[in-house]
Amino acid sequence: MTRPDQARLDAQMDFLAEADRLKGVVRASRVLRGERFENSAEHSWHVALYALTLAEHAPKGCDTGRVIAMLLIHDLVEIDAGDAPVFGDHDAAALSAREQAAAERLFGLLPADQATRFRALWDEFEANETVEARFAKSLDRFVPPNLNLASGGGSWVDYGVDWDRFETGIGPRIAHGAPGLWDWLAPRARAFFERMAGR
C-alpha cells in the first residue's frame, strides 16, 4: 500500500463522519417486533443483507456487489431531505428538489472523481432502470412489509392502509425487480389484511 494522499483521505473521512447522521433519521417502520421506529442507517444495513442473502432471486445478470453498494448509499440524501414515508402525502417535486440538493452536498464532500461515481450510482438507483437498480429498489420496497408483518401491522395500521392500496401501490414496485419475492409476500400480506378487516 502506498501512503494515501492526505487531502483525499481527509475528504473521505469528512463524508463518513457526516454519514453518521443517517442514524438519526427516523422511518415509519418499526423494528424489534414493534418496540421502536427504525432509523435509516439500520434499515440500510438490513436491506443490504437482504441483497446478499437473496441474490439468487435477482434477475439474470445482476451484479450483487453493485446492488449492495447502491443500497449502502441509497438513503444518505435523507440526512438533509428527511425520510418520506411511502404511504404519506408528499409534494413529489419539492421532495425531489430537496434530494437532488442533498446528493449534491453530501456526495460533494468526497474527492471529485469519487463524488461523481457515488452520485452516478445514486442516480442509477433513483432511475430504477438497470437490472441492479430494479432489484435494489424492489428490495427497498420488500423489507418494510416484512417488518410490518412482524410487528402487528406497523405503518399499515398507522396510515390506514388496506389490501387493495397495498397491492396496487406497492405490489408492482416489488414485482418490477423481484417478481418471485412479491409472489412470496402477497399471500402473507393478504392474509394479514383479511384478519385485520375481519374483526
Added chain:
Amino acid sequence: MTRPDQARLDAQMDFLAEADRLKGVVRASRVLRGERFENSAEHSWHVALYALTLAEHAPKGCDTGRVIAMLLIHDLVEIDAGDAPVFGDHDAAALSAREQAAAERLFGLLPADQATRFRALWDEFEANETVEARFAKSLDRFVPPNLNLASGGGSWVDYGVDWDRFETGIGPRIAHGAPGLWDWLAPRARAFFERMAGR
C-alpha cells in the same frame, strides 16, 4: 427469473427476520455527536460504507465486495452472544464459545449450502488472515475511535483509556490491515488524549 424454491426462500426469510434483532444490540460507542449509544446494525452499515468509500486504501488485491459481505454479517453472532466492548474485561474463551454457538444457530437458519458459505465468510473474518479479512477487521477497529473523536471521547472516557493503552491495544489491530488509516488516525487521537490529560 425462475420461480424460487419456496422452502429455500422461507429459510432465507427466517434468517432475515431474525437478523432484525441486531438492531437491539447496544454497543459502547456513541453516535450523533454523543447523543446515544450505537446499535450493532447501524454500526454494520457504517463500517460497510467505510469499506466502500476507503476501498482504495486496502492492501493490493483486496476484493471490496468480499470485504463488504463480511462486514454485513460480522456482528450477527451478537444477537445471541452480545457485544463485547473492546476495552471491557471478558472471559475470551467463554465469549468465543458463545459466538461459535451463535454462528451455528443463526447461519443454520439458512439453506444448507448458503449456511456453509456465510459461516465460512464469518470464520474467515474472525481468523483475520486473508487480505479481505484483515482490511475488514482493521476497519471494524478504525470506526469507533472516529466516533469517540466526534463525541468528546465516548468509550475512551467511559473506560478510562489513555494514549498508551490505545496506541498499544488498538494501533496494531488497525495497522494490521490498514496502515495508512492508522497513520491518519494516530496524530488525531494522540492530540485528543493530550488535551484530555493536560487539563
